[in-house]
Amino acid sequence: MEHEGSSQVRKVLGRGLVQLIGEQNDASTKEIPVDAIEPNPDQPRKEFDEQSLQDLAQSIRTVGLLQPIVVKQVGHDRFQIIAGERRWRAAKLAGVARVPVVVRTGSATDSLALALVENLQREDLHPLEAAEAYAALMERFGLTQEEVAERVGRSRSAIANALRLLKLSEEIREGLASGKISEGHARALLGFQTEAEMIAAYRRILAKGLSVRDVERMVREGVLDRKPEKPRPAPTPLEQAASERLGVPVRIVNRNGKGKLEIPFYSEEDLDRVLSVLGIRLND
Structure with a gap:
């Protein structure tokens, strides 16, 4: 059973998709040669699972391509994919000569946003691919994070968090x-x-x-x-003898005949005892 949160995400994304391409049912569909179609260089999705493509190709051989590919015309009898590159690749694997398409007009910004939204709806676009697509919308078309969020049907904070991945x-x-x-x-x-x-x-x-x-x-x-603590060296024979005599861990630092003698104490009684051993008496 689908989680309510996931369903809500799809509803939000769906509104973004409708804003970009209009209601799919109101659009006219036609068939064109599969070889007249070329992929979109701005496709956010860079990797296509081979086994998944083979499975879809088998489905297309059996029941045909049920969902049209969204394209734009880029030349005489030449079309570029806006959304549906996976279906187009599978159709070619299936040996299909002609495929159903919906021809759209619109800006390059809308084309890239539509390709992004379609993949987000499928939930198989890698987080880095999504982040790179958001960055492309901003850099190439001068959009703000708010404008990108509006075009792809996501919150501004979601766009900002995705873009942070590019700082890695x-x-x-x-x-x-x-x-x-x-x-x-x-x-x-x-x-x-x-x-x-x-x-x-x-x-x-x-x-x-x-x-x-x-x-x-x-x-x-x-x-x-945190800097790793340096292991303390083992006490020298002189340090060991002094420690045993005074009853506290004595440390002697000696560099070229100069240094210091460290005698710790942990209470007033400790101090009195150490001083007594050293023959030092304080005046009452």
């Missing part, structure tokens, strides 16, 4: 893209102040299999800020 180092982004760490890990790493800390924590995640909560605890406790 290339090493960490590659780990996220390859599945070595989760999106939760990546977001937790952003809590560190410097890139060096993020990378150190990332490598610790890989080495020790740390959970997201482990990383969040590292951020809170500033674990990476």
Whole structure:
């Protein structure tokens, strides 16, 4: 059974999609040669699962392509995909000669936003791919985070949080893209102040299999800020003899005939005893 929150997300995204392309049922569909279609270079989704494509191709051979591909005309009898590249790829694998399409007109901004929204609705767009698409909308078309949010049907805070992933180092982004760490890990790493800390924590995640909560605890406790304590060297024979005589751990620092003698005490009684052993008496 679908969770209410997930359903609500789809409703919000659906409104963004309708705003961009209008109601699908009101659009006319026609068939064009599959070879007259080319992929969109701005497609946010970069990877397509081969087995998933093969499964969809088999379905297309059996029942046909049920959902039209959304395209725009880019030349004489040439069309570019706005939404539906996965279906187009599967149709080619299935050996289909012609496919149903809906031809749309609109700005390049709307085309990129539509491709992004479709993939977000499918919930299979990688977080980094979504972040890069949001950044492309902002950089190439001069949109603000609020305008991007409106076009793709998401909140401004969701856009801002997604864009933060692009602040991660290339090493960490590659780990996220390859599945070595989760999106939760990546977001937790952003809590560190410097890139060096993020990378150190990332490598610790890989080495020790740390959970997201482990990383969040590292951020809170500033674990990476702590300098490791140097192991204290074993006492010298002179330090050992003095410690036994005085009853406290004595430390002697001697550098070229100069140094210091450290005699700790932990109470007034300790101090009196040490002074007594040293033959020092305080005036009452």
